[in-house]
Amino acid sequence: MNDKFFKLPLEKQRRIINAAYKVFSENSYKKAPMSEIADESGISKALLFHYFTNKKELYLYLWTNAIEMTRKAVAEYKTLETDDFFEMLKRSLLSKCSLMREYPHLYAFSLRAYYETTPEIQNSIQENFNDVSKASEMIVFEKMDILKFRKDIDIKTMYAEIFYAVDGYMLKKYRSNCIIPDEIEKEIIVLIDFWKKVYTQEV
Amino acid sequence: MNDKFFKLPLEKQRRIINAAYKVFSENSYKKAPMSEIADESGISKALLFHYFTNKKELYLYLWTNAIEMTRKAVAEYKTLETDDFFEMLKRSLLSKCSLMREYPHLYAFSLRAYYETTPEIQNSIQENFNDVSKASEMIVFEKMDILKFRKDIDIKTMYAEIFYAVDGYMLKKYRSNCIIPDEIEKEIIVLIDFWKKVYTQEV
DNA sequence: GCTTGTATTAACTGTTACGGTCAATAGGGA
DNA sequence: TCCCTATTGACCGTAACAGTTAATACAAGC
Numbered sequence: 001m002n003d004k005f006f007k008l009p010l011e012k013q014r015r016i017i018n019a020a021y022k023v024f025s026e027n028s029y030k031k032a033p034m035s036e037i038a039d040e041s042g043i044s045k046a047l048l049f050h051y052f053t054n055k056k057e058l059y060l061y062l063w064t065n066a067i068e069m070t071r072k073a074v075a076e077y078k079t080l081e082t083d084d085f086f087e088m089l090k091r092s093l094l095s096k097c098s099l100m101r102e103y104p105h106l107y108a109f110s111l112r113a114y115y116e117t118t119p120e121i122q123n124s125i126q127e128n129f130n131d132v133s134k135a136s137e138m139i140v141f142e143k144m145d146i147l148k149f150r151k152d153i154d155i156k157t158m159y160a161e162i163f164y165a166v167d168g169y170m171l172k173k174y175r176s177n178c179i180i181p182d183e184i185e186k187e188i189i190v191l192i193d194f195w196k197k198v199y200t201q202e203v
Numbered sequence: 204m205n206d207k208f209f210k211l212p213l214e215k216q217r218r219i220i221n222a223a224y225k226v227f228s229e230n231s232y233k234k235a236p237m238s239e240i241a242d243e244s245g246i247s248k249a250l251l252f253h254y255f256t257n258k259k260e261l262y263l264y265l266w267t268n269a270i271e272m273t274r275k276a277v278a279e280y281k282t283l284e285t286d287d288f289f290e291m292l293k294r295s296l297l298s299k300c301s302l303m304r305e306y307p308h309l310y311a312f313s314l315r316a317y318y319e320t321t322p323e324i325q326n327s328i329q330e331n332f333n334d335v336s337k338a339s340e341m342i343v344f345e346k347m348d349i350l351k352f353r354k355d356i357d358i359k360t361m362y363a364e365i366f367y368a369v370d371g372y373m374l375k376k377y378r379s380n381c382i383i384p385d386e387i388e389k390e391i392i393v394l395i396d397f398w399k400k401v402y403t404q405e406v
Numbered sequence: 407g408c409t410t411g412t413a414t415t416a417a418c419t420g421t422t423a424c425g426g427t428c429a430a431t432a433g434g435g436a
Numbered sequence: 437t438c439c440c441t442a443t444t445g446a447c448c449g450t451a452a453c454a455g456t457t458a459a460t461a462c463a464a465g466c
Contacts, residue, residue, distance in 0.1 A: 004442085031234045033424060044444045049426060115378040150401075157397050165364050168371030175318040194360050198353075198401055207413090236453065247415045252455060 001061060005051040016041040016048070018103055020062055025108035025174070029059060029118040060124055066110050067132065073099045080136070085144040086196040093166065093192070097185045104179045107170060150201050158199055165191070204264060208254040219244040219251070221306055223265055228311035228377070232262060232321040263327055269313050270335065276302045283339070288347040289399040296369065296395070300388045307382045310373060353404050361402055368394065 005013065019040035023032045034055055038045040052058035074080075077095035079088055099106060116122060137159075149155060169191070173179055208216065222243035226235045237258055241248040255261035277283075280298035282291055302309060319325060340362075352358060372394070376382055 026231070027234065028230070031230065034426085035424070045425090046427080046445080047443055050443080053426095055425070112378075115380075153401060154397065157393065161368050161394060161397065164371035164375070165368040166371065167374055168367035168369065171370055171374055172367070175315075177318075190360065191364060194357065194364065198356060237455085238453070248454090249416080249456080250414055253414080256455095258454070 001053060001057050002051045014102060016043065017062065018105060020058060021103060021105035021109040024059065024062065025105045025112050029116055029121050056120060059121060062109065063113055063125060066106050069099060080139055080143060083143050083145045084148065086192055088140060088144065090192050093188050094185065097181050097188065100179065100184065101181045108174045111167065148200055150199060153199060162195060204256060204260050205254050217305060219246065220265065221308060223261060224306060224308035224312040227262065227265065228308045228315050232319055232324050259323060262324060265312065266316055266328060269309050272302060283342055283346060286346050286348045289395055291343060291347065293395050296391050297388065300384050300391065303382065303387065304384045311377045314370065351403055353402060356402065365398060
């Protein structure tokens, strides 16, 4: 990978990265064409290959970049610095919305990349999202205040159900090609408030 | 489309159809290769083209077939013959699980096909799932007994949230290539029971 | 065994897509 | 003007793909 890429105006870097996230999130690795990424970002294919020596390198850069930025965003929003589960959830999801403003397709890319089966890619991915999310899940379970929940529900099921719903919601947004961060933020907040009301113990 | 296809042993028909559902659910129309469908179903590409004159015809057959079979399964399970929302939900999802035993990738295909953008396909799809599901949603809302729900929650949000969760759950199953109807059925029932407990009014 | 009809395929065709390269150009600063 | 870097159009070899065709495998009837 060519250092000159990082000397580009940030806006242009972002445009290229985003185009790549988009194309790789819509196709499997093998069927995602470099030419489409070039077109989408408004540069020539030759230039794209000038910055990233080949497809694999670009993909792996996107991957580590996604992990890193996600981690950073989650930290910035002080996601784990509370013991209120729904506050954690809100911070976590709002941090992802903020990321979405800059990189609309990063979320979809991450969702897909984890299950990428192309051997040459699968083997090269050492650090994976699952480790990250499993780890943070554990921290969440340690940190959160159990007492606030209704006593008659199974918290693990609740936790799983909420994340299914978030993924299902985002899937729909992506499939209908409708990534408007402001709107998503609003709707996510509605959902979180809904969950909070439903799962919290009456006082 | 060639009538001889229907004279094939049912098992073989099923194998071909399923391979097609699989490949079309994993790739966009344009990038789903007929050769892969042939390989997956254990017949030659030439024979596949013998039964379905071309790719488009096969795709459209799958589409109408999916709608028809879904409708039939939902009817068989008497989904709308109750006023208990969670019973409806259970019947609806169990009917889809039963379909899944025969056609594991039909659900994923449907999920994707609705958002297919290839013009030659998009234009040819007259009857769409959205009409069907919107219609049945209306019936559901008419039929179901509102009184059973907690009074402090928004039913539309609940309805949306549940369907997000189901899609998110299925997405995960498909992505991790883990379609085991028995297991899915069990887990779906756990989720429904969970929802029922959470959303139903205490007596 | 031979004949006939059908199920099935290997091999082929023409075209397009793709990853990657390179020689050439454009553009800006000295 | 020269020089240097950013950028690209055109190109290459290969592979993938939709669809065709001529040939084979196979079974049924004689």
